[in-house]
Amino acid sequence: MVTAREGRGDRRNGSTSGFVRPGDGARPAEAARPLDPTHREDPVADDAPPTPPFRDPALPLPDRARDLLGRLTLDERIAFLHQRVPAVPRLGLAEFRTGTEALHGVAWLGTATTFPQPVGLAATWDLDLITQVGAVVGTEVRAKHAADPTVSLNVWAPVVNPLRHPRWGRNEEGFSEDPHLTATLATAYARGLRGDHPVYWRTVPTLKHLLAYGVETDRAVLSAQLPPRALHEYELPAFLGPLRAGVVGAVMPSYNLVNGRPTHVSKDLIDALRDDRDGFLLVVSDAGAPSNLVTGERYHPDHTTAAAAALRAGVDSFTDHDADSSITVGRVRAALDAGLLDAADVDRAVLRQLELRLATGELDPDLDPWAGTGADAIDLPEHRALARRAAAAGVVVLENDGVLPLRDGVRVAVVGPHADQVCTDWYSGTPPYTVTLADALAARLGADRVTLVDGADRVALRSVTTGRYVRPGDDGVLVADAPRADEDTHVDLTSWGEGLHTLRSLRTGRLWTGARWILHADADRVGGWVVQESFRVHAHGDDTVSVQHVGSGRWVVVQRDGGVLVADAADPQHAERFTARTVHSGHARAAAAARDADVVVLAVGNDPHLLGRETEDRPHLRLPHAQAELARTVLDANPTTVLTVVSSYPYVLGDLGDAASAVVWSAHAGQELGHGLVDVLTGDVEPTGRLTQQWPADEAHVGDLFDHDPIGGGHTYWYAPHPARWAFGHGLTYSAVEYLGLTVDAEDDLDELSVATARVIVQNTGDRVAEELVQVYAAAPAHRLPYPRRSLVSFERVRLEPGETREVALAVAVAGLAVWDVTSGSFVVEPGGYELHAGSSAEDLPLVADLKVAGTPVPPRTLLEGWVRAVDHDERADVRLVPRDRDAGTAVEVAPDARTGWVLLRDVDLHGVGGLELTVARTDAGPAAVHVEVREGRRWERVATAAVPEGTDRWDWRTVRATPRTTLPTWGETDVRLVLDGTVRLGEVRGTRAG
CATH class of the missing domain: 3.20.20.300 (Glycoside hydrolase, family 3, N-terminal domain)
Known part of the structure; x- marks a missing residue:
């Protein structure tokens, strides 16, 4: 059993071995070589020099390291x-x-x-x-x-x-x-x-x-x-x-x-x-x-x-x-x-x-249990088997109207840019082999039952300058010297969105690349820190086009001597112009293959090096336009289509997700991508994948990319106000599982150290084995602070035979219900009522049970026991967080686009407070002040103002006093608002005693 959260204050992570309680550490040694620091292979002579401490494996590592440090020169x-x-x-x-x-x-x-x-x-x-x-x-x-x-x-x-x-x-x-x-x-x-x-x-x-x-x-x-x-x-x-x-x-x-x-x-x-x-x-x-x-x-x-x-x-x-x-x-x-x-x-x-x-055993090779690993421990048979198993286990069935699993003997058209390729990413290794979706389908169903169409348009480019077609020479160099548009000149043009294309030569079977200024058709796949295999096509309006090599930013020209293509021009006006002859339409071929098939497996998605990778955020969440149009073409030709998304991230699929008979997702799953997908598509492996990230229904629902506060920004399934298209935790089985009951075993006085047990009764009502991921979420609708709508607190996978009913016990650590209390600077489980919800995803939770927690009440803030950091506010508006000092600490200042801003401290006990002291600095010259306001009913009353003195720079902190015009203790416990006016930075505030 696994607990997703064991408390924010003292958390341990779950493992498949059971609930890991505070105090558990790494697993003990199992098969590793025993450590016997007293053992020596050879007798040690009595007059041998003593073993330096750093060489003595009987000593703790920190002691050895300190001795070794002392032997190093500065x-x-x-x-x-x-x-x-x-x-x-x-x-x-x-x-x-x-x-x-x-x-x-x-x-x-x-x-x-x-x-x-x-x-x-x-x-x-x-x-x-x-x-x-x-x-x-x-x-x-x-x-x-x-x-x-x-x-x-x-x-x-x-x-x-x-x-x-x-x-x-x-x-x-x-x-x-x-x-x-x-x-x-x-x-x-x-x-x-x-x-x-x-x-x-x-x-x-x-x-x-x-x-x-x-x-x-x-x-x-x-x-x-x-x-x-x-x-x-x-x-x-x-x-x-x-x-x-x-x-x-x-x-x-x-x-x-x-x-x-x-x-x-x-x-x-x-x-x-x-x-x-x-x-x-x-x-x-x-x-x-x-x-x-x-x-x-x-x-x-x-x-x-x-x-x-x-x-x-x-x-x-x-x-x-x-x-x-x-x-x-x-x-x-x-x-x-x-x-x-x-x-x-x-x-x-x-x-x-x-x-x-x-x-890592650098000085103890005889004791290091891993030192015997040989250089040949790469790509072993068991590594291949694990890669396939991992690829299948991560496949998520998002929708299925019964077309899956594919039945034996079915005729399949496998269509799309991911039908016959396996992409790597920037942090991939070099796979020893790859298995594509088309490869795996042909192996499983029979090559005669599978038709492959990648959906790319096949074209031939003719240089206006030479009047000849572009082809790769024997060395892969692209040259415009072919008199006819024969197969040597054919190029498959794949659009990845936002005007970005890859071009694959039919003759070499490889991609165009501009990595060496001279264009070649010899790249195995898209790759590199700066991608050299992507191009943009610019239409001039006179039926000619120019081609830009994106990696260099240069435009393609044809050399007059020899017709070699090079990336050399600064703009399209000085680039070579080509006429493009369409050999065949990829969409038309895809539609024909779809009509002739019983089922279409339409494989779409991203290339991890393009339009979303390190250094480049995604421009949007939609499928590339060309892929969306290909999908509509295929769905019109044959609605019995399994929309298979191979991607690094979620998409907003809109009507395409509704029109397909099934929707399946896989990440780029490495060398065994094809086998992993087909194992699940055919039912050879029951689907076990579940989303760990929701797929939004609308791009407008995901909030601001640059807002890192999930509470204020409404990010993630914790706080998002809109339901997802496919929720966090979602994933279908090929059977049907019903949730029949939820009870909670708990002590009467639960506190932060308590562990409750949620008992969930599930039943497989289908005729196949089901691999169900039972999930338990917490909610606190009446919490005084913004609290997640749902937050995962425990999960466990259970294998259910057809017709089987089982009670699943899941541990729920009460500490996992905690929130960060800005008053005390610690995690606190507040007293009151919580809810535990059980189901198959964050938005499919048919069962709910109440949980009463004694918890720790949060007292009112006091300003008389030391400085209160301005960053530890309860609410804010028109301020930003900034460094308090150059090396540590956080302060607040007015946001760049505002003249004033404020921070709010809730439930402040003003008894005995006669005035306030504040630490302030300046961001610039000009008027600057901090106004102190106290809530009175629905309005705010300004009771004091502290002027900010001139300073040398933003690190020059001064302490100023704000003396109220009226007696603060008459307010008792109330909210205090500190209004920043002008070029002021606010670090801390504290009270001074009345009288």
Whole structure:
């Protein structure tokens, strides 16, 4: 049984082994080699020199690391601060680097098993399966390390940023819009990467990206506004779950700023993780982020100051300037010389790295249980089998009117851009093989029962300059020299939306690419940090077109000597003009194939490198126009169509979802995509996939991409005011499951440490086995604060035979009902009535039961017991959150587009308060004041004003008094509003005693 949330105040993650209670850590060793530090292979002579402590495996890792640190010179220690660390042979330390990409397989290091994208792994809701995937990925990292010891055992995965908004370009890298489910799934993956030995780690996982990272547009300078409840209830839990489970050893800050401060110098955020972690936690920078503190964000005046600030904030390893460590070393050395750092700052960072390296067995190869992994432990038969199983387990059946599962002997037309291709993404490895949907259908149903049409228009391009058609030469170079539009000149033109196309040569079977200025037709697939295989087509209005190579931004011209195509012109007016001859219409061929088939499997979706990826958010949530038109053509020809969406994210499908006989979704599922889909489409595997992210009914329902506050922005299934097209947790089986009853076993006086048991009775009323995911959600309709409409608190998968009825017991931790109390700065389960809902998704919850919780009452605020931070307000308007000080803290100021703004403190006890003191600073010259207002009935009465004195800059904080014109205690307990007027920043407020 799995609990999605075990309480926000002291959370542990669920596992397939049962409810994990506070105090549980990583799983104990199972099959790992026993650690016997007293064992020696050879007798030790009595006169042998003593073993240095750092070489003694009987000592705890921190003690060994401290001894090793003391043997390094200062110069050697400074060199440890860059990603590329030189060897120290006299101490047995090899060359080291942080970071091997392992998001869903080993990336960028050659052939490796390629598993489904994380959003697809998440759709399995199968923690044991995800742990097995992590273990295979970790094993293949070890294999790469065996072949090349410079391959790091510090892996940069998993990504735990919640999927707050479906337009985020990196949606595929995350697990869920629910932060607690994200934590649970990420813990499972990291557990596999880490391994089960109590001392030695197979690999050391790194959590990415701290924090509030969910926008690619201007990501290096964008500041996410994150009030305390959003920080503690939505963003931090996804990180804290894996940390508390003891399965990660590193974290990477994000490129963006949070409340005006770059994450790489946000000591508050880094400390929030380290304070909740037993053991080492290395903080590695994202690539180029240290320099961006000056060049992009301009938060610090120079690189020496910025490097010092990052190191003091807790960044331990600088990923900057690629392999050139001299720049980072020079900046740190200059900071030491200037007194901005001392040796202790350097030592703290180096010590964490040494602990990490010792944990991977670098100095204990005879004791490291993973050291025997050979370079050949790649693409093993069991890895292939697991990849297929994972691909099938993540397939989600969204709609089905009975066409699925496909019956034997059916004639199928498989149509669309994903009918016969398997896409990779930026963080994919190189798959050893791929199985397309068409491949798998032909293998399962028989090649004679399957017709393939990709839906692309086939064209031939004729150069106006040469009068000849474009063809690839023997070397793949594109040249306009063919006299006729024969097959050598034919190109399949696929539209991916927003005017973006790929062109595949019929002769070579490969894509056009402009990676070398001269155009070739020799690319296997779309790929690369800067995609070289995408083009735009510009119509001139005279039946000619010009072609732009998007990667370079240059337009294609034809060289007069030889007719070679090159990307060279600055604009379409100076580009080559082509006439396009249509060989055949892809839509017409698709319609003909659909009419001749019993069932159409229409495969649409995205290419992960185009129009939604790292550095690029999605322009919208709709299918590409050409794909939507292809779908309508096919549906008109044959309504018995299975709309099969292969994508990195949700779509708004509109009427297409209604018109299809079935709708199925899969993420880009790696090398076994085709088998995984067909296993489910044919019913060879019962559908088990469920959405971990809702699919909206309308694009207008998803809110502002740039608003990181799910409460104020109405984001995710927690707060969205509109029903989804397909809800969080949704996914159909091929049977029918009814929910018959819900009871709750609970103590009379439930508190934050209590665990209730929800007992759900389910029955399989169909004639097939059903794999049902029983889900329990919490709600609190009468809560005094904005509370999620529904929030997942527990789930369990159950296999039901036809006709079987079963009671399923699910643990519900009362602590999971907590909200962040800005008054006390802690999680609190408030007393009162809560509801538990049970069903098959967040919007299909036929059962409900009441839960009475004693909880902890929240007393009124007091202003006489110390400073109250302005950021800890209950409501706000026309203000933004900004750094209180350069290195830590948060303050408020008037929003850039407003003249005044306010923050509201609810239920303030004004008894004994005679006046107020406020800490203030200025953002600029000009009038500035803070007005104090007290609620009286439905109106606000202004009782005091504090003028803001002139200051030197925004960091020059002053304390000012606001003396009321009337006696405050007469208001007793009431609301207080602090109105910011002009160029003022407000840090804190406190009361002074009357008299």
